[in-house]
Amino acid sequence: MRLVIADDSSVMRRIVVRTLRQSGFTCDVSEASDGVELVEMVINDVPDFVLSDWNMPNLSGIDALRQLRSQGCEVPFGFVTSERSDAMRQQASEAGAAFLVGKPFTPEDLREAIETAL
Amino acid sequence: MSSLVEEQSADLTELLRSVWLSFLDQELIEVPRQTPEFARASELPTASEVLASISISGSWNGWFHLATSHECANEIAAVMFQMDVAEIGIEESVDALGELANIVGGNIKSMLPAPSLLSLPAVEVDRQVSEDSDGVLGLVSVMDWQDHTIVASLWEAVNPVGAEF
Numbered sequence: 001m002r003l004v005i006a007d008d009s010s011v012m013r014r015i016v017v018r019t020l021r022q023s024g025f026t027c028d029v030s031e032a033s034d035g036v037e038l039v040e041m042v043i044n045d046v047p048d049f050v051l052s053d054w055n056m057p058n059l060s061g062i063d064a065l066r067q068l069r070s071q072g073c074e075v076p077f078g079f080v081t082s083e084r085s086d087a088m089r090q091q092a093s094e095a096g097a098a099f100l101v102g103k104p105f106t107p108e109d110l111r112e113a114i115e116t117a118l
Numbered sequence: 119m120s121s122l123v124e125e126q127s128a129d130l131t132e133l134l135r136s137v138w139l140s141f142l143d144q145e146l147i148e149v150p151r152q153t154p155e156f157a158r159a160s161e162l163p164t165a166s167e168v169l170a171s172i173s174i175s176g177s178w179n180g181w182f183h184l185a186t187s188h189e190c191a192n193e194i195a196a197v198m199f200q201m202d203v204a205e206i207g208i209e210e211s212v213d214a215l216g217e218l219a220n221i222v223g224g225n226i227k228s229m230l231p232a233p234s235l236l237s238l239p240a241v242e243v244d245r246q247v248s249e250d251s252d253g254v255l256g257l258v259s260v261m262d263w264q265d266h267t268i269v270a271s272l273w274e275a276v277n278p279v280g281a282e283f
């Protein structure tokens with residue numbers, strides 16, 4: 001699976017990749033450190049899935065998703081974020097995200113979310 | 119300290135433990151308090167040489183601090199990055215402590231009045247929680263990890279500049 005992970009924290013990107021591998025996914029991963037990089041990366045070479053943080057510098061994950069959808073990009077997209085509220089889940093869903101997983105998360109949390117989305 | 123604040127401080131402790139277990143796969147131990155409450159910043163354990171902060175603004179205004187020593191921040195980063203501690207530089211330790219503050223702060227935000235916005239983490243080196251900070255100490259949790267002290271504190275702003283929605 002080709003995956004783009006977007007998070008302004010380098011350690012969190014590393015943890016997400018590690019957790020996905022622990023969950024049994026074989027991933028070819030590209031990393032973005034903000035929403036601007038994320039949009040550019042996805043538009044240039046659409047991956048099988050995007051996992052993104054919500055709150056990032058320059059362009060947030062939610063705004064990156066909105067930009068992608070407005071450009072006709074239907075890449076499967078999920079959020080992995082420290083904040084989780086019903087309001088955020090609704091915003092994520094309305095923008096076209098498949099799920100919002102909260103941090104801290106377990107390998108099972110990520111696996112179930114991605115398997116359900118794909 | 120009111121029983122509600124005690125209960126919320128216990129929630130903060132449990133949240134810290136959960137984050138540590140998930141991302142460091144290790145236990146955090148709560149340090150028993152010497153006094154019933156920490157009324158001022160000067161009474162907090164002086165753990166901080168690295169201070170990671172998140173601000174919350176909107177229906178509730180204030181900030182969350184996660185403070186510890188350089189050595190501890192480096193060891194945290196080594197575990198999270200799965201690198202040798204000798205390979206850890208300031209960039210990695212700032213990133214790791216900042217992300218932990220982000221995760222705990224984001225979860226705390228869900229316990230506070232909504233709506234509000236969470237800032238990106240800011241990490242300062244060689245700075246302690248200041249007695250002059252324009253806030254009132256709300257919750258505090260003092261933890262021990264591998265003989266290092268970690269202090270987590272939540273402060274409510276005295277003169278908030280609220281976010282507009």
